[in-house]
Amino acid sequence: MTQTASAVEPEPYVAAAAPLLGITLDESWTASVTANLRVLAAAAALLTDFPLPDAVEAAQRFEA
């Protein structure tokens, strides 16, 4: 995934989610965590943009 800027600005989300998860986020890590979350958000957008039929279920026990 390229690290292109997403329309989403995740900083407030990161600040709110860290205590929810019980993670104490050092201020010096915030930029890196946020950059990683942007990349993950871009990956998620590729999937939410794809029209998966409702009938496609995740495999509870994946088989190749």
Added chain:
Amino acid sequence: MSGSLPTDAASIAAAVAERRCSARSVVTETLAGIARADRRVNAFTDVLAARALARADALDADLAQGAAAGPLAGVPFAVKNLIDVAELPTRAGSKINRENPPALRDGALVRRLEAAGAILLGALNMGEYAYDFTGENIHDGDAHNPHALGHMTGGSSSGSGAALAAGMVPLTLGSDTNGSIRVPAAFCGCFGLKPTYGRLSRAGSFPFVGSLDHLGPMARSVIDLALAYDAMQGPDPDDPVLAARAPEPVMPVLDSGIDGLRIAVAGGYFARGGDPDAFAAVGRVAEALGTPHTVELSEAHRARAAAYLITAAEGATLHLDRLRSRPGDFDPAVRDRLIAGAMIPAPFVERAQRFRRWYRDAVLDLFGGVDVILAPATPCRAPKGGQTHFTLDGVSLPVRANIGVFTQPISFIGLPVVAVPIWLDAGLPLGVQVIAAPWREDLALRVAHHLERTGVSTAPIAELT
């Protein structure tokens, strides 16, 4: 290894079985080779001299009394340090896990290789918690590529590739969640087998992403890969995703050649986004196999995105307690990716798992018309140690996150792959993925063996200069 003894597993096993050399002499020479080379390569985190010598002596005594030799008699091997080794803490490349109690027994694959006569020599360096494609490790030091010490080994099975390329052992085990066998095989110029998801037991190994984790062998010859693979197959109730399949040995069919096999090159996504050399390596293999055909794995870019999401989310779930209690003891690059992974909204992860099912069905349809698919293993040759960005197709990208662009869409649906090394020139090697349908490791290994026999693919021992 070096000197008078053979360097490949098959020849060592034959020599020990025929008592042309003792297992003790093999182990002694292997230990000497490790002592010479590892100061510069840093592939090993633990060398088990006493254990290996004791096992060698026991094997020699058994053979002297007429016991049958196993197919890997006296073959030295080493394992990525996320695989349990009795009496060692399973550190998984981390600072935190090395404080755990020692493992009570060896991992399942270690026990199976030793049951076939092989001898464990030690545990190998790796990227922290396997979340790595570079071979860098801030706790144990980086593994160095024996073919160019200033370059990356690739990861996360960094020591597994480096120990082979330096000639220290003929056989290693690695793990592959998104490419961690195939990437170091490509960068270090050796062979690696990532089997079908669910084929080889992962019992007794530290997990990373249960949905995607595989264990597999790496070696300098395809016969050695096949010997090890055959010795490790079989059901194991201790791995919940292991398929209930009887062993399907490949050694009897390894020499079957490629006649009748339908082989094609992966186009589209797999033909762009890398250095021209990466595609030239695939072209060389395709030419050698006489295939003009291409196939397209549609939506491969989304498959990679889904693998990326599942990896971050499941990895974060696994490590959440450690992220809460000891975040300062992680490699910051790993920690920050995991923390971000913990924050991914659940619907995105579920969507990725649903897409996995869809993509699997689409790719399996392709295998109705083709037996083997070729693709690059990495988008480039091994970057320099410490390099953080590279330019691919004119775009500057972070190295750590993008070395696996071509491996991730394949392991995502558990397809078996043999990574074969290709040397285009006097520079560093590249890797090509030889990909087959699920449970058809035999076809990928047959093609890889053909490429090796015809001299297209080789895995030479590096001269450490």
